[in-house]
Amino acid sequence: DVQLVESGGGLAQPGGSLRLSCAASGFTFSSYSMNWVRQAPGKGLEWVSKISSSSTTIYYADSVKGRFTISRDKAKNSLFLQMNSLRDEDTAVYYCARESGSYSGIDYWGQGALVAVSS
Amino acid sequence: QSVLTQPPSASGTPGQRVTISCSGSSSNIGSNAVNWYQQFPGTAPKLLIYNNYQRPSGVPDRFSGSKSGTSASLAISGLQSDDEADYSCAAWDDSLNGYVFGTETKVTVL
Numbered sequence: 367d368v369q370l371v372e373s374g375g376g377l378a379q380p381g382g383s384l385r386l387s388c389a390a391s392g393f394t395f396s397s398y399s400m401n402w403v404r405q406a407p408g409k410g411l412e413w414v415s416k417i418s419s420s421s422t423t424i425y426y427a428d429s430v431k432g433r434f435t436i437s438r439d440k441a442k443n444s445l446f447l448q449m450n451s452l453r454d455e456d457t458a459v460y461y462c463a464r465e466s467g468s469y470s471g472i473d474y475w476g477q478g479a480l481v482a483v484s485s
Numbered sequence: 486q487s488v489l490t491q492p493p494s495a496s497g498t499p500g501q502r503v504t505i506s507c508s509g510s511s512s513n514i515g516s517n518a519v520n521w522y523q524q525f526p527g528t529a530p531k532l533l534i535y536n537n538y539q540r541p542s543g544v545p546d547r548f549s550g551s552k553s554g555t556s557a558s559l560a561i562s563g564l565q566s567d568d569e570a571d572y573s574c575a576a577w578d579d580s581l582n583g584y585v586f587g588t589e590t591k592v593t594v595l
Contacts, residue, residue, distance in 0.1 A: 427581075470517050471535055471575065472532070
């Protein structure tokens with residue numbers, strides 16, 4: 367079974383940093399593009415970033431461009447999101463999400479990691 | 486920032502049919518497949534419909550999807566109490582180079 371397990375969430379101060387990790391199992395991690403999607407409290411889903419299977423193509427939402435960095439480690443079957451210059455509006459549950467290999471879209475989601483930015 | 490527009494709520498009695506609309510533009514729904522997700526409070530989204538109308542294994546055929554031009558819709562027939570959840574549409578946007586999600590619709594079973 368496909369499993370995506372996020373870790374690294376927590377409380378950070380405005381202007382601070384956090385690094386999220388996502389451990390993937392149950393599929394050939396190196397063959398799939400991966401995404402981060404977030405959901406602020408009481409709000410809808412917001413796509414954050416995508417990285418291709420070979421890390422050659424990376425996209426970011428305008429809201430995080432220049433502050434967040436997505437990366438992946440093939441040997442560790444892991445996805446990462448380095449979040450710098452955090453703002454109050456970055457407070458959200460962050461989901462690691464796999465992109466389908468056969469159609470355009472996300473097919474599997476992790477359980478989410480809560481990031482709270484507050485002084 | 487949601488780019489796809491959905492009604493904030495929809496409701497029906499058990500057994501009824503409920504339809505949720507999702508309106509986008511030529512750069513997202515007009516050009517790419519639409520997927521639908523079901524989400525219960527405090528849990529991760531779950532894929533409900535992919536590629537506009539296809540159902541993953543295990544999703545009841547009470548759920549159906551369709552797409553026309555720059556709009557899509559999700560229909561739930563034979564509404565059941567455990568269908569009470571939030572539903573979101575999503576599509577890749579060629580102009581933004583990212584996924585865009587709908588504004589989320591809360592379905593209530595009366």
